Amino acid sequence: MEFLGYFGGVFEPISFLLLLGGTIGGLILGATPGLSPTMAVALLIPFTFHLQPAQGLILLGAAYTSTVAGGAVSAILLKIPGAPANIATSLDGNAMAKRGEGARALHLSFLASGVGGVIGVLLLIFMTPILAQWALAFSYSHLFWMAILGVTVIGSLDSKSFVKGLLSGCIGLWLSMIGFDDNLGAQRFIFVDALAGGIHIIPALIGLFAIPQVMEMFSKGRENAAIEALDVPKQSLIASIRELSRSIRSLSIGTIFGSIIGIIPGVGGQIAGLVAYDQARKFSPHKDKFGKGHPEGIIAAESANNAMVGPSLVPLLTLSIPGSPTAAVLLGGLIIHGIFPGSDLFDNHPRVAWTFINSMLIGQILMVVFGIYTATWAARIARAPVPIMAAAVMVLATFGSYSVQQSMGDVYIMLGLGVGMFFLEKFGFSAAPLVLGLILGPIAESNFTTGSLIAQAQDGPLIYFMTGPLNMFLIFLVLASIGYSFWSNMLHNRAAGKAGAGS
Amino acid sequence: MTASRLQHVVSSGVVLMVAALVAWISFTQEPADAFLFPRLIAIFFISLAGWNFVRAVTGLAKVGEGLDGPGFVNILPGLLVMIIHVFFAAKTLGFYLASTIAFLIIFTIYDPAPLSNRNAWIRRIIITALFMAVMHALFALVLKVQTPRGIWF
Numbered sequence: 090m091e092f093l094g095y096f097g098g099v100f101e102p103i104s105f106l107l108l109l110g111g112t113i114g115g116l117i118l119g120a121t122p123g124l125s126p127t128m129a130v131a132l133l134i135p136f137t138f139h140l141q142p143a144q145g146l147i148l149l150g151a152a153y154t155s156t157v158a159g160g161a162v163s164a165i166l167l168k169i170p171g172a173p174a175n176i177a178t179s180l181d182g183n184a185m186a187k188r189g190e191g192a193r194a195l196h197l198s199f200l201a202s203g204v205g206g207v208i209g210v211l212l213l214i215f216m217t218p219i220l221a222q223w224a225l226a227f228s229y230s231h232l233f234w235m236a237i238l239g240v241t242v243i244g245s246l247d248s249k250s251f252v253k254g255l256l257s258g259c260i261g262l263w264l265s266m267i268g269f270d271d272n273l274g275a276q277r278f279i280f281v282d283a284l285a286g287g288i289h290i291i292p293a294l295i296g297l298f299a300i301p302q303v304m305e306m307f308s309k310g311r312e313n314a315a316i317e318a319l320d321v322p323k324q325s326l327i328a329s330i331r332e333l334s335r336s337i338r339s340l341s342i343g344t345i346f347g348s349i350i351g352i353i354p355g356v357g358g359q360i361a362g363l364v365a366y367d368q369a370r371k372f373s374p375h376k377d378k379f380g381k382g383h384p385e386g387i388i389a390a391e392s393a394n395n396a397m398v399g400p401s402l403v404p405l406l407t408l409s410i411p412g413s414p415t416a417a418v419l420l421g422g423l424i425i426h427g428i429f430p431g432s433d434l435f436d437n438h439p440r441v442a443w444t445f446i447n448s449m450l451i452g453q454i455l456m457v458v459f460g461i462y463t464a465t466w467a468a469r470i471a472r473a474p475v476p477i478m479a480a481a482v483m484v485l486a487t488f489g490s491y492s493v494q495q496s497m498g499d500v501y502i503m504l505g506l507g508v509g510m511f512f513l514e515k516f517g518f519s520a521a522p523l524v525l526g527l528i529l530g531p532i533a534e535s536n537f538t539t540g541s542l543i544a545q546a547q548d549g550p551l552i553y554f555m556t557g558p559l560n561m562f563l564i565f566l567v568l569a570s571i572g573y574s575f576w577s578n579m580l581h582n583r584a585a586g587k588a589g590a591g592s
Numbered sequence: 593m594t595a596s597r598l599q600h601v602v603s604s605g606v607v608l609m610v611a612a613l614v615a616w617i618s619f620t621q622e623p624a625d626a627f628l629f630p631r632l633i634a635i636f637f638i639s640l641a642g643w644n645f646v647r648a649v650t651g652l653a654k655v656g657e658g659l660d661g662p663g664f665v666n667i668l669p670g671l672l673v674m675i676i677h678v679f680f681a682a683k684t685l686g687f688y689l690a691s692t693i694a695f696l697i698i699f700t701i702y703d704p705a706p707l708s709n710r711n712a713w714i715r716r717i718i719i720t721a722l723f724m725a726v727m728h729a730l731f732a733l734v735l736k737v738q739t740p741r742g743i744w745f
Contacts, residue, residue, distance in 0.1 A: 139735050250655035252644050256607060259637040263614050266630050275626030278617060300674075307670035308663040311704050476702035480695040481723055483674060487682070487691060488727055492737040497683060504678045508671065516603040517656030534629040541628070 092214050095443035099451050104147050107140070108448050111151025112455045116463060118152070119159020119171045121478065124302065126156035126172050127415045127521075131298040132482070134291050134422050135489035142426040142438070146445040149422045151452045153415050154206060154398055158456050161198040161391055162464045166191060174397075177366035177390035184382030189322055195464045196329035197384050198391045203457035204333070205344045205392030209399030210450045212348055216400075217446070220407035221435045229540035230554045234563035236533035239410040241567050243417065244522035245574030253517045255571070260518075261526020262533070264288050264506075272538065283498035290421040292490035292503035293527055297520045298418070299486040300507020306479035326461065332384060339369040339385040340392050347396030351413075352403055365393030399449065406430050406442065409529065414521035421528050429532075597651055599658040604641070604648035611641035669701050686742030688728060696720045 098104060111133075118129040130152050137145025160171025165182030178198060185194040227235065240262065244254035267278040268287025279285050333340065346365040369389030370379040379386050402419070404410040409430045411417040420430065426441075428434055434442045490503035510520055544553035554560060615634040618627045647653040673694055681690035696716060705712035731737045 136735070250653070252640060252647065252653075253655060256637070256640045256644055259611075259633060259640060260607075262633045263630070263637060266633070270626045273623055273626035275621075275623055277621070277626065277630065278614070303674075304667055304671065307667045307702065309702075310662070310666035311702055474703070476699045477719060477723075479670065479702060480698040480720075483677075483698065484691045484695050484723070484727060487678060488687075488731050488737070488739075491687070491739065492731060492735055495738055497740065500678050500682070504674060508674075512603070512659075515656055515659055516600060517653070537629050537632070 091218070091439070092443045092447055095440060096447050098143060098440060098444035099147070099448045104144050104444070104448065107144055107148045108151050108452055108455065111148045112155045112452055113459055113463065115152040115155030116159035116162070116456070116460055119156035120162035120464075121171060121473070124171075124478065124482070125298070126153060126160070126174075127418055128298040128302055128482075129156045130415050130418045130422075131294040132485055132489055134294060134418065134425070135492050137422055138291065138425060138493055142423075142428055143441045143444040145422060145426065146419075146441065147448040147452075149419055150445055150449045151455075153419065154395070154449060154452045155456045155460070156415075157394055157398060158199060158202040158206070158391070158460055161202070161387075162195065162460075165194045165198060165387075166464075174362050174394040175390070177362040178387055178394075180366070180380050180390075181383050181386035184380070185384070185387070188382055190324070190382070192322060192324035193329055193332075193384070194387055196324070196326055196461055197333060197387050199457050199460035199464070200329060200333045201340060201343065201388040201392040202395040202460070203453050204340060205347055205394075205396035206398060206453035206456065207450065208344050209348055209351060209396040210446065210453060211399070212352075213399035213402055213406075213449070214446055216352075216403050217406050217442075218435060220403060221432050223407075226559070227431075229536040229543065230557070231559050231563060233533055233536040233540055233554065234560060234567065235408055235410070236529040236536065238563055238567050238570070239408075239529045240522060240525050240533075242410060242570045243414075243525045244519075245570045249519075250517045251571065251574035251578050254519055254522050254574070257513070257518045257520070258522040258526040260513075261523040261528075262530045263526075264293070264523075265527045265530025266534065283501045286494075286496075286498065288502055288506075288527065289493060289499055290425060290528060291493045292499040293506055294418055294421050294524060295486045295490050296503035296505070296507035297510045297524055299482050300504065301511040301514055301520070303479050303483050303486070304508070304511045306475050306482075309475060333388065336385055336388050338372060339389040342369045342372060343389040343392030344396045347393030348400050350393070351397030351400030361397040362390040362394040365389045395453070402446075402449075406434060406446075409532065411525065414524070417521055417524050417528065421524070424528060596658045597648070600648040600653045600656070601645075603656075604645040604653060608638075608641040608645045611638040614638075670698055673697050673701070682742070683740045684742050686744045687739035688724060689742065689744050691727070692720060692724045695723060 099108065115129065118124050119126060130149050133149060133152055137148055140148070157172060157174050160175035161178045161182065162171065164170040164175040164179035165186050168179050168183040170176045170179050182194045182198065185191065240258035241255065244258035245251045263278070265288070267284050269285060270277055343365040346368060347361045350361040350364060366386055366389050369385055370376055373379065373385055375383060375385070397413070401411070401413045401416045405416045405420055407430060409420065411420050423430060428438050428441060486503060486507070487500055490499045491497065493499055510523070514520065540553060541550050544550040547553060555564070611634070614630070615638045618630040618634040621627055644653060677690055677694035681693065685693070699716050699720060700707070703712065703716065731739070
C-alpha cells in the first residue's frame with residue numbers, strides 16, 4: 090500500500106493543473122479524427138522536458154488516458170473513430186446517436202471507460218512492484234536480452250508483416266548508434282553535421298509519429314473535409330448510471346479482456362476493443378442487436394480500451410517493454426529525465442513512480458467528469474478543417490523539436506525521419522518498433538558492452554549471454570515472439586490465398 | 593510487373609541498400625570495439641533486408657498499400673513547403689515569420705475555399721495570426737525558447 094503515501098503529490102497545484110489540462114486537452118485531441126493518441130503524447134513530450142519528472146509524466150499519463158476515451162466522441166457523433174482503439178465503439182455508438190440517443194451513448198462510453206480504466210490502473214498499482222522486484226535479479230546479459238525482447242515483441246506483434254516489423258526494429262537500433270561514442274571515442278555513422286550529437290529521442294518521436302500524419306492529411310488534397318456531427322439532445326445522467334449498473338456482463342467482459350490484452354506487450358487498445366466487443370456479442374442474449382445501436386457494444390468496447398491503459402504500463406515500468414505504441418512514447422518521456430524503468434524507478438524514484446501512477450487513477454475520474462460534460466463541445470472543436478490541423482501539427486512539431494536543445498539539427502532530424510517514416514509506412518513498415526529500437530538501443534548496447542567485458546574475465550561471451558535459466562527463458566521469449574508472428578502471418582496468408590481462390 | 597509490385601521492389605531495395613551501407617561501415621571502420629554492437633545488429637539487419645527484398649521480387653511482400661499517383665501529387669506542395677520552411681526559411685527569415693508564412697501557405701493550398709474568396713482569406717489570416725500568437729506565448733514567454741531570429745523575427 091506504498092502508493093497511498095504519494096497521493097499528495099497529485100494534488101500539488103502545478104501537478105493538478107497539468108492533470109486537468111492533460112485530461113481536457115487529451116479529450117479534444119482524442120476526439121479529433123486523424124490525431125492518434127501516440128502522436129498527441131509525442132507532441133507533448135517537449136513540454137515535459139521543462140517540467141519536473143513527476144509533473145511531466147502526469148501530463149503524458151493524463152493525455153494517454155483521455156485521448157483513448159476521447160476517441161469515442163468522434164466515433165459516436167461523427168462515425169469516425171478518433172483512434173484505432175475506438176473502431177468497435179463506432180459500430181453501435183453512431184447508430185444510437187442517429188436515433189437521437191447520442192448523449193446516452195456518450196454517457197455510457199465515458200462511464201464504462203472510467204470503470205475499466207480504474208480497474209486497469211489498480212492492476213498497475215498492485216502488479217508493478219512485484220515485477221519490479223523480480224527485475225532486481227537481472228544482470229547485464231538479462232538486461233540486454235530484455236531490450237532485444239522489447240524490440241522483437243513490438244516488431245513481431247505490432248506490424249502486419251513480421252519481417253518488416255523486425256526490420257523496423259533494426260532500423261531503430263541502427264539509428265540509436267548514430268553519433269559520437271563517448272566510451273570508446275569513435276564517430277559512428279555521422280554522415281552530416283546534424284547527426285554529430287546523435288539522434289535525440291524527442292525530435293525523433295515527434296517526427297516519426299506527427300509528420301506521417303501531416304503528410305497523410307496532405308494526401309487528401311483540397312477535397313472538402315467538412316464533417317457533419319449529429320445533434321445531441323440532453324439526457325439524464327442518472328439513467329445512464331443505472332443502465333451501466335445493469336450491464337455488468339458486458340462491463341466485466343470489457344474490463345477483463347482489456348486488462349489481459351493490455352498486459353501483453355505490443356497488442357494495444359484496438360485489439361482490446363474489438364475482442365471485447367466480439368466476446369460481449371457472443372455472450373449476449375441480444376446478439377442480433379449488436380451493430381444496430383446496442384448500448385452493450387459501447388460498454389464492452391470502451392471499458393476494454395481504457396482497461397488496457399493501466400496494464401499496458403506494467404511491462405513498461407518494470408521491464409522496459411511497452412504494452413502499446415503510446416507506452417513506447419511514454420518510455421521516451423521517462424528516459425529523457427534520466428529515469429529507467431524497473432527497480433531503479435521504484436527504489437530510487439518512488440515519488441515519481443507513485444505520483445504518476447496515482448495521477449492516472451485520479452485522471453480516470455476526471456476523464457469521466459470532463460468527458461461527460463465536454464463531449465459535445467470537444468466534438469465541435471474536433472471538426473476543425475484538415476488544412477488547419479495539418480498546418481498546426483507541422484508548426485507545433487517544428488517548435489517542439491527545436492525547443493529541446495535549441496538546435497536546428499534536431500528540426501532537420503525530425504523532418505527527415507518523419508518524411509522517411511511516411512514512405513516506410515506506405516510499404517508496411519511500422520513506427521512503433523522503430524521507436525523501440527531507438528529507445529532501447531543504447532540500453533541494449535551498454536549492457537552488451539559491459540556484459541562482454543565481464544564475460545572476457547569469466548567463461549567467454551557465449552556462456553555469459555546464452556546460458557543460465559533466465560537468459561534461456563528470455564531467449565525463448567524472443568524466439569517465441571518471432572515464431573508466433575511468423576506462424577500467424579502464415580495462417581493469414583493461407584486464409585487470404587483460400588479466399589482469393591474461392592472468389 | 594505491376595506498379596504495386598514494382599514499388600515494393602524499389603522500397604525493399606532501398607532498405608537493403610541502407611542495410612548494406614550499415615554493414616559495410618560497421619565492418620570496415622575502426623576502432624573495432626566501438627563497432628562490435630553495430631556489427632551484431634548489421635548482421636540481422638542485412639539478413640532481414642535481404643529476405644524482405646527476395647519476398648518483394650517474388651511478389652510475396654504485399655503488406656502496405658504503396659503510393660497512389662493522385663495522393664502523391666497532393667502531398668508534393670505541402671512537402672515542399674515543409675522542406676523550404678525547415679531547411680531554408682526558418683534561419684534566414686526568422687523562426688516565427690517563417691512558421692507564420694508556412695502555416696498560411698499550407699492552409700491556403702489545402703483549403704477547399706476558392707483563392708478568389710475574400711472572406712476565406714480574412715479567415716485564413718485571422719486563424720494563422722491567432723495560432724502563431726499562441727505559439728509565441730507558449731514557447732517564447734512560457735518556455736523561454738530562444739529561436740533563430742533571421743532577418744526579422
